[in-house]
Amino acid sequence: xxxxxxxxxxxxxxEEIADLLLNPKCCSHAWVTIITFYAALQFxxxxxxxxxxxxxxxYHTNLKKGKSEVPGKHTLMQQLIEAxxxxxxxxxxxxxLRIGSEASRYLKTGYSQYFNDDxxxxxxxxxxxxxxxxxxxxxxxxxx
Amino acid sequence: MxxxxxxxxxxxxxxxxxxSLITYLDKDIDEVAELSFESNKRFFYxxxxxxxxxxxxxxxxxxxxxxxxxxxxxxxxxxxxxxDETRWRQFTSMIMSDDELxxxxxxxxxxxxxxxxxxxCIEESYVELFILLNNDSYNFELMHQLYNIExxxxxxxxxxxxxxxxxxxxxxxxxxxxxYHIVYKRG
Numbered sequence: 001x002x003x004x005x006x007x008x009x010x011x012x013x014x015e016e017i018a019d020l021l022l023n024p025k026c027c028s029h030a031w032v033t034i035i036t037f038y039a040a041l042q043f044x045x046x047x048x049x050x051x052x053x054x055x056x057x058x059y060h061t062n063l064k065k066g067k068s069e070v071p072g073k074h075t076l077m078q079q080l081i082e083a084x085x086x087x088x089x090x091x092x093x094x095x096x097l098r099i100g101s102e103a104s105r106y107l108k109t110g111y112s113q114y115f116n117d118d119x120x121x122x123x124x125x126x127x128x129x130x131x132x133x134x135x136x137x138x139x140x141x142x143x144x
Numbered sequence: 145m146x147x148x149x150x151x152x153x154x155x156x157x158x159x160x161x162x163x164s165l166i167t168y169l170d171k172d173i174d175e176v177a178e179l180s181f182e183s184n185k186r187f188f189y190x191x192x193x194x195x196x197x198x199x200x201x202x203x204x205x206x207x208x209x210x211x212x213x214x215x216x217x218x219x220x221x222x223x224x225x226x227x228d229e230t231r232w233r234q235f236t237s238m239i240m241s242d243d244e245l246x247x248x249x250x251x252x253x254x255x256x257x258x259x260x261x262x263x264x265c266i267e268e269s270y271v272e273l274f275i276l277l278n279n280d281s282y283n284f285e286l287m288h289q290l291y292n293i294e295x296x297x298x299x300x301x302x303x304x305x306x307x308x309x310x311x312x313x314x315x316x317x318x319x320x321x322x323x324y325h326i327v328y329k330r331g
Contacts, residue, residue, distance in 0.1 A: 069268075069269055069270060069305060070305075071305060071307070075307060082295065091291070092287070092288040092291050092292075095287075095291055096282075096284060096287065099282075099287075099310060100282070103311070106311065106316065106317070106320050107311060107312070107315040107316060107317075108315045108316065108317055110315055111312065111315040113280070113281070113315075114280070114281055114282055114312045114314070114315055115281075115282055116281050116282075118281070119281065119282045122284065
């Protein structure tokens, strides 16, 4: 199981790559969105290590024991965010990132007009920053 | 209710009224739901956890004030408050069939003109709703409103696993929806 520091370092790494692809001019809407989402995911996973969830993977495995149907890990992550008052404040922003990163799976070519420049930039500059800020405020991550 | 298309109701829906109530209250209320099981009477259920017990009476007062300001088709209204979350949930699932829950689930969504089609799939304990949007680009403010409705709807299906998907109609290959049934189509 990854430690807090491993999740945090991976999140920072993803954030730096998204920044490189986004600035000064976005060279891939899809990749910036996907990497931004995974940066957020890693920040939240780092935060989980300081909550009763501890490790998402393990939590998911335990949930599956004795149950025929359990949500997928991404859906479980969303549920855990919404269930915790400290995390709930950025549930919508996290959902924006998740939808954007999933879109390429089932949308036809041209969808980047829907998830456009403004979408990508806001995801990175507003949503990801809000997630970090809230986690830091709750002392669930230490932004350095 | 396969392939049934609902007619859009221009009246404000009960679910959206409930959401208005929540917005109006803007407090740490655990759950609010409106259930109507008599033709001339509406009941608001407010569920609060015991940690907010001290604010409980104050909240009831705020709701009464809201109801006085809100005219809902001239119907009588009553407020039933409960601190017992489990009891309320059991009650909800007892009085509603899957079809009724589905109709209730989409009611607040269809008041948004950006929503053009809604598809669903129900398999035992798994419920999926696929919402198609007709706008040209992702609207953060709109989507956040829809996510808030979604949370309320999920609570109605207590014990069932409910998942929502959203996609722009223009860029979605409809073949992807071949296993879903349509429940709403605008126009």
